[in-house]
Amino acid sequence: MPDASTLDAATLQTVMADAHRRLATTFGEHFPEWTLPAFELPTSIPPRRQWQAVNDYWLARRQGVLALKLKELGALPADQRPVRGAALNRFKAEVEAVLSDLEAQVRAFEEAETIRREAVDVTLPGLVRRRGRAHPLTQIRERIEDIFVAMGYAVEDGPEVDTVFYNFDALNIPPDHPARDLTDTFYLDDELALRSQTSNVQIHAMQRRRPPLRIIAPGRVFRRDEPDATHNPMFFQVEGLNVAPGITMGDLKGTLQVFLTRLFDRPVMLRFRPSYFPFVEPGAETDFQCPFCGGSGCRICKHSGWIELGGSGMVHPNVLRACGIDPTEFSGFAFGFGIDRMAALLYGIDDIRLYFENDLRFLSQF
Numbered sequence: 001m002p003d004a005s006t007l008d009a010a011t012l013q014t015v016m017a018d019a020h021r022r023l024a025t026t027f028g029e030h031f032p033e034w035t036l037p038a039f040e041l042p043t044s045i046p047p048r049r050q051w052q053a054v055n056d057y058w059l060a061r062r063q064g065v066l067a068l069k070l071k072e073l074g075a076l077p078a079d080q081r082p083v084r085g086a087a088l089n090r091f092k093a094e095v096e097a098v099l100s101d102l103e104a105q106v107r108a109f110e111e112a113e114t115i116r117r118e119a120v121d122v123t124l125p126g127l128v129r130r131r132g133r134a135h136p137l138t139q140i141r142e143r144i145e146d147i148f149v150a151m152g153y154a155v156e157d158g159p160e161v162d163t164v165f166y167n168f169d170a171l172n173i174p175p176d177h178p179a180r181d182l183t184d185t186f187y188l189d190d191e192l193a194l195r196s197q198t199s200n201v202q203i204h205a206m207q208r209r210r211p212p213l214r215i216i217a218p219g220r221v222f223r224r225d226e227p228d229a230t231h232n233p234m235f236f237q238v239e240g241l242n243v244a245p246g247i248t249m250g251d252l253k254g255t256l257q258v259f260l261t262r263l264f265d266r267p268v269m270l271r272f273r274p275s276y277f278p279f280v281e282p283g284a285e286t287d288f289q290c291p292f293c294g295g296s297g298c299r300i301c302k303h304s305g306w307i308e309l310g311g312s313g314m315v316h317p318n319v320l321r322a323c324g325i326d327p328t329e330f331s332g333f334a335f336g337f338g339i340d341r342m343a344a345l346l347y348g349i350d351d352i353r354l355y356f357e358n359d360l361r362f363l364s365q366f
Contacts, residue, residue, distance in 0.1 A: 012047045012109055019098050020054050026094065027065070030087055034069060051099070051106045058095045066092050136366040137236055137355055140343040141218050144238055147262045151255070153214045153240065158201035160220060166200040167193050170322040171279040186222050194222040197336060199279060202241045206323035211330045212244035218339065229351040236339040243315065243325065243332030249282070252312055252333035256286060260309075263342075264291040271306070280313025280334055300345065307345065310337030 007015070024036055039057050041050060058065050069088055073081050134142070145155050168180055178184060179196060186194040201217035218238040225231040242251065253270055260268040268291055272284035286309040290301035297303035312335035317327035340352045347366060349355075354362050 007105070007109055009047055009109075012105065013041065013043065013050055015105065016047075016050055016054055016102055017041050019102055020057070023058065023095055023098060027091065030091055031069070034072075036065060047106050047109055051102055054102070055099050059092075059099070066095065133364075133366070135355070135363065136343050136347060136349075137339055139366060140346060141236065141238070141339055143263065144259075144339065144342070145216065145218065147259055148216045148240065150262075151214075151258065153216050153242075156201050156205050156215045156217045157219060158195075158198070158204050158217065160195055160222075161188065161192055162195050162200045163191055164193065166203050167195055170203045170319065171199050172316045172318040172322075173278045177278060184224055186224065196223050197221055198237050198239045199334075199336070202239060202334065203319075203323060205241070206243065206320075206325060211325060211332070214240075214242045214244075216240045227353055229353070230341070232340070232352055232356070234356075235352070237336060238339055239334065239336035241315070241332060241334045243320070243330050245330055247314075247331045247333055249284075249314060249333065252314075252335065255333075256288075256309070256312070256335060260288050260291075263346075266291055269295070270309075272312075275311065275313075277311050277313060279316050279319050280311075281316045283311065283313035286310060286312045286335065286337075300348075310335060312336070 020039070020041065024039075027034075027036060037057075042053055045053075056064060059067075061067055066088060070085070073084055073088075076084060149155065167185075168177070173179055185196050188194070198217040198219045198221060201219065202215070205213065205215050205217075216238055217240075218236065220234060221237045222234050225233050227233065240255070242255070249272070253272070257268060257270050260270070269289040271287050271289075273287065275283050275285040277283040287306040288309055289295045290298060290305055290307050292298055292300050293305070295305035297305050301307050312333065315332040315334050320327040320330065320332070340355060343349065343355075344352055
């Protein structure tokens with residue numbers, strides 16, 4: 001048997017054609033009175049299918065040569081049938097042996113082809129696999145979480161679809177407040193809405209855990225904003241909550257000052273501007289001195305020397321009562337700011353819509 005690992009497809013086809021011709025010649029010598037059906041070995045198919053064609057020609061159960069000739073034995077005289085039958089069985093054994101030998105060559109050829117096709121040249125330089133990376137918003141969120149966890153805060157999560165109670169009522173937001181209008185909030189029905197802030201997580205946490213507690217709640221929120229360079233109907237926010245006996249605005253300012261100093265890796269000054277939020281009393285807008293110009297004024301801080309962080313203040317007694325916490329025993333502060341805008345500050349991004357366009361030219365920079 002030729003070494004099939006050294007054969008090519010054309011040579012193997014020639015081997016099969018020769019084997020078929022030999023079988024046809026032998027058949028004619030043993031059975032000169034019978035005529036063989038015409039057969040031409042296909043040339044445009046793989047060796048395995050060529051072998052199958054030869055095998056079917058001789059051994060197919062219904063239309064193979066030997067099956068058809070065995071059927072013709074019934075037309076012979078009774079005394080000739082055993083002799084012819086024995087001769088056909090001997091020829092059949094010869095055909096099976098030849099085809100088995102051919103199949104072994106085809107199998108060896110296929111194995112050799114697989115080895116050649118899958119061979120690895122270890123001398124070639126390796127392929128450089130591009131490693132993925134976290135989205136810029138994810139990177140900033142994780143930095144924020146790391147800073148607050150180091151300060152003793154737990155990271156809490158909550159539902160993005162919540163009831164009116166958790167979205168508004170428990171936060172001391174009255175029914176006539178603009179935030180509850182259809183023009184500001186995405187409602188699913190009269191009782192369910194997409195959260196417009198992660199404050200609902202604070203309510204869930206205060207109901208589930210008793211003070212003292214310190215948590216941050218990063219997550220996705222939704223508001224009916226027209227998309228532009230600084231607004232999006234979906235964005236990411238982080239809120240913080242600290243409830244314990246004797247908490248004051250001084251604790252709030254110190255916490256935020258430590259956070260911003262660690263985030264920007266340089267000392268940062270804060271200031272409070274009085275402001276109204278239903279869920280805090282007193283409430284304040286928190287600004288921090290621009291860390292890029294040191295307060296002298298630059299493009300990033302719009303030449304004011306200050307950058308707005310977000311809302312903050314002391315948790316309103318009504319909010320504590322809604323969660324079953326006695327405001328005469330406990331007090332707390334809360335704050336919130338946008339992760340999207342914080343990432344824009346840190347990375348110098350001038351359009352927050354870029355976060356969600358999935359352009360790899362943009363995302364691969366971070």
